[in-house]
Amino acid sequence: MLLKIGLVVIGVVILYVVVQVLLYKRDMKKTKEDLLTFVTKNKKDVSVTIIENDDVVLEWNADQKTPLASTVKLVVLFHFVKAVSSGAIKLEEKVALSDIERFYIDRTDGGAHAYWLEVNDFSEHATLLDVAKGMMQFSSNACTDYLIDRLGLEKINDQMKQAGLTEHDELMPLTPMILWSAYVSDRRRDAFKKMSGVSEEQYKSLMNEIFNIMKNDPEHKKALEEKMKKKNLLGWRIQSLLTQKLTKSTTNQYAHFMKLPG
Structure with missing residues (x-):
């Protein structure tokens, strides 16, 4: 089996x-030159670990979350x-x-x-x-x-x-964060302000709330989705913030x- x-x-x-x-x-x-150019320009944001036959042959920011x-x-x-x-x-x-x-x-x-x-x-x-x-x-x-x-x-x-994934954030569902801005505000600037100030525990609680809405209340989920699109609540600053909230x-x-x- x-x-x-x-x-x-x-x-x-x-x-x-x-x-x-x-x-x-x-x-x-x-x-490969394109790849190397990207790495050179983004040294702090690139992380690489390559293991071959039990030997670590390349590491770069390997322990950076x-x-x-x-x-x-x-x-x-x-x-x-x-x-x-x-x-x-x-x-x-x-x-x-x-x-x-x-x-x-x-x-x-x-x-x-x-x-x-x-x-x-x-x-x-x-x-x-x-x-x-x-x-x-x-x-x-x-x-x-x-x-x-x-x-x-x-x-x-x-x-x-x-x-043994000790350096791993707790896994969170992927889709609730997309509706987060619409869940907390009707205005993009206000949404960004509210989203920026949350603690990790508050964030987890919010994601669970939205996840439960998506699972159990399709009408509420649809309303949040429509508001997000109509009010343009996924601007680049909010998207950048969401990226930093991804599991690391x-x-x-x-x-x-x-x-x-x-």
């Missing part, structure tokens, strides 16, 4: 990489595999697409979720394996947040600790995490 799950995960990760290459085909024209963005989906996948291996969930379990759509916010994921739906041409349901592919192959944030809710946020965070960790921890046995 573990071998089967391992092969599924490898396949999902490979597909994820392939699709990302296709989606960003234009970037494939860039050379940086926003993970979609890299954090590897942690969700890790717990997903553990849950399947233990029999807590089954790959073929059916999931209503409407339950996943609760966590979707239009035009905020580069078309990833819509592309997942288009390619698969589902009717009304998908399997849990399909949802995991939506997260890893297509990078759908809605699929990710559905799995976070299905697996349990607290369990995932506990699993991270057991896996280090490349050192993730490089060693990827070497963990199955």
Whole structure:
């Protein structure tokens, strides 16, 4: 069973990489000199850890915590595999697409979720394996947040600790932050002021509140989404603030995490 799950995960990760290459085909024209130029200009913001045959061959700001963005989906996948291996969930379990759509916010994921739906041409349901592919192959944030809710946020965070990710922020759902500004104000400047002053505990509480709205109150969620767009509550200053609120960790921890046995 573990071998089967391992092969599924490898396949999902490979597909994820392939699709990302296709989606960003234009970037494939860039050379290693382009990469080096970027690193040179952004030394403080770049973090690299490369391990080959158990030897660390390159480190740069390896222990500097940086926003993970979609890299954090590897942690969700890790717990997903553990849950399947233990029999807590089954790959073929059916999931209503409407339950996943609760966590979707239009035009905020580069078309990833819509592309997942288009390619698969589902009717009304998908399997849990399909949802995991939506997260890893297509990078759908809605699929990710559905799995976070299905697996349990607290369990995932506990699993991270057991896996030795000691320099890892607690995982938070991905989509609630997009509605944060609309949740606290009708005006962009006022929203930015209110968002800038929150503590980490206040932030976690706010994200949980919005996450519960998205899950249980579709009309309220729709109203927040419409207000966000109508009032233009995602200006560049707010987007920059949201980036800094993303879950953070280090490349050192993730490089060693990827070497963990199955």
